[in-house]
Amino acid sequence: MIRHARSVITVCVLSAALAACGTADAPRGGDTAVPSTPAPSPPAPPTLAPGPAGLTPVFTSGPRTGGKTVALTFDAxxxxxxxxxxxxxxxxxxxxLIATLRALKVPATVFMTGRWAEQYPIQARGIGRDPLFEVANHSYxxxxxxxxxxxxxxxxxxxxRADVERAYTAFRRAGVPDAKPYFRFPGGCxxxxxxxALSATGVTAVxxxxxxxxxxxxxxxxVARQVLDWVRPGSVVVLHCTRSAAPTTERAIRTIVPExxxxxxxxxxVSELIGAVASGGLT
Incomplete structure (x- = not known):
C-alpha cells in the first residue's frame, strides 16, 4: 500500500439448407452463400516505447497542456x-466505491492484483466488462x-515476470476480457x-x-483536500479499492469529483493519457 505523498457467441441462423451453419451441403435452389464479415479488432491500447537498453518504460503523468484532464486510478x-x-x-x-463511480459517471483505471481477481471474480468481471473502467495489472x-x-x-x-503474467491469467479466468498492458508496482517501488525483469512482458509501468x-x-x-491541492492537468491520482485498508475513499470521491x-x-x-503522450504530447 502507498502510505504517503511524493514520490460470437455466434448465432447460427438456420436456413432451409442449413448452409449458414457450416454444413457440408451446397446451397440449394439457387441460394447464394453470403460470407460473413468478421468484426473489426479493437485497436491495441497505447503504450510507451521501451526505455534505454530496452527497459520497461515508466509513465507518471499526461500532458500538462491541451486541456484539463485527470485520471483517477484505484489499486485493488x-x-x-x-x-x-x-x-x-x-x-x-x-x-x-465502484457503484459511486458509476453513479457519477467517472471513467477510471483499476490496477488489480491477480489474487484480488481470484477472491472477487464477479466484481472483477463486472469492472472489466464495464466500458466506464479499464483493468490493469498490479501483480499477482x-x-x-x-x-x-x-x-x-x-x-x-x-x-x-511470472508474477505479472500470472495476474493476467487470473484476470482471464475471472472473465476480464481485455486487461490493459499497464503495470503498477506494488507500493510503487x-x-x-x-x-x-519486466521488459519482455511489453507492459508500460504506471x-x-x-x-x-x-x-x-x-x-x-x-483525503479529498490532498487530491484537490495537488491535481494539475494530466495528473494521475493513486487511490485504493480496498475497504479494510482504505475505508474513506468512497466518501472522498463524492467530494473530489464534483469539485x-x-x-x-x-x-x-490512464490509456487516454498514455495515448496523448505516445502521440507526442508533453509531460
Whole structure:
C-alpha cells in the first residue's frame, strides 16, 4: 500500500439448407452463400516505447497542456497470503466505491492484483466488462519488487515476470476480457533490476504524480483536500479499492469529483493519457 505523498457467441441462423451453419451441403435452389464479415479488432491500447537498453518504460503523468484532464486510478490490493483473512471476513473489495463511480459517471483505471481477481471474480468481471473502467495489472501477489517497500514481502527477481503474467491469467479466468498492458508496482517501488525483469512482458509501468493518501486514512475530508491541492492537468491520482485498508475513499470521491468538475477537469482513463503522450504530447 502507498502510505504517503511524493514520490460470437455466434448465432447460427438456420436456413432451409442449413448452409449458414457450416454444413457440408451446397446451397440449394439457387441460394447464394453470403460470407460473413468478421468484426473489426479493437485497436491495441497505447503504450510507451521501451526505455534505454530496452527497459520497461515508466509513465507518471499526461500532458500538462491541451486541456484539463485527470485520471483517477484505484489499486485493488490483496497479497497472495491474505486468503485466511478474507475467509474470516476482512473485506479487500469496495463495491460501494465502484457503484459511486458509476453513479457519477467517472471513467477510471483499476490496477488489480491477480489474487484480488481470484477472491472477487464477479466484481472483477463486472469492472472489466464495464466500458466506464479499464483493468490493469498490479501483480499477482502484491509482493514488492524491491527491498524495503513499506514492509511488503519481496519477490525474487527471477519470479517477477511470472508474477505479472500470472495476474493476467487470473484476470482471464475471472472473465476480464481485455486487461490493459499497464503495470503498477506494488507500493510503487521499482528499480533498474525490476524494469529489466519486466521488459519482455511489453507492459508500460504506471506511476502517479498525486498520492491520495487514503491508505489507512480515517478522515475523508483530508483525503479529498490532498487530491484537490495537488491535481494539475494530466495528473494521475493513486487511490485504493480496498475497504479494510482504505475505508474513506468512497466518501472522498463524492467530494473530489464534483469539485474537479467545477474547476473544469475532465476525467479520463490512464490509456487516454498514455495515448496523448505516445502521440507526442508533453509531460
Amino acid at each position: 490490493d490483496m497479497t497472495a497470503d491474505q486468503g485466511p483473512r478474507a475467509a474470516e471476513g476482512e473485506r479487500f473489495d469496495n463495491p460501494q 501477489s502484491h509482493y514488492a519488487f524491491t527491498a524495503d517497500c513499506y514492509g511488503l514481502p519481496t519477490i525474487d527477481e527471477d519470479r517477477m 521499482y528499480d533498474q533490476r525490476a524494469l529489466r 506511476q502517479w504524480d498525486v498520492v491520495g493518501g487514503d491508505a489507512f486514512a480515517t478522515d475523508a475530508d483530508a 474537479l468538475r467545477r474547476q473544469g477537469y475532465r476525467f479520463v482513463k
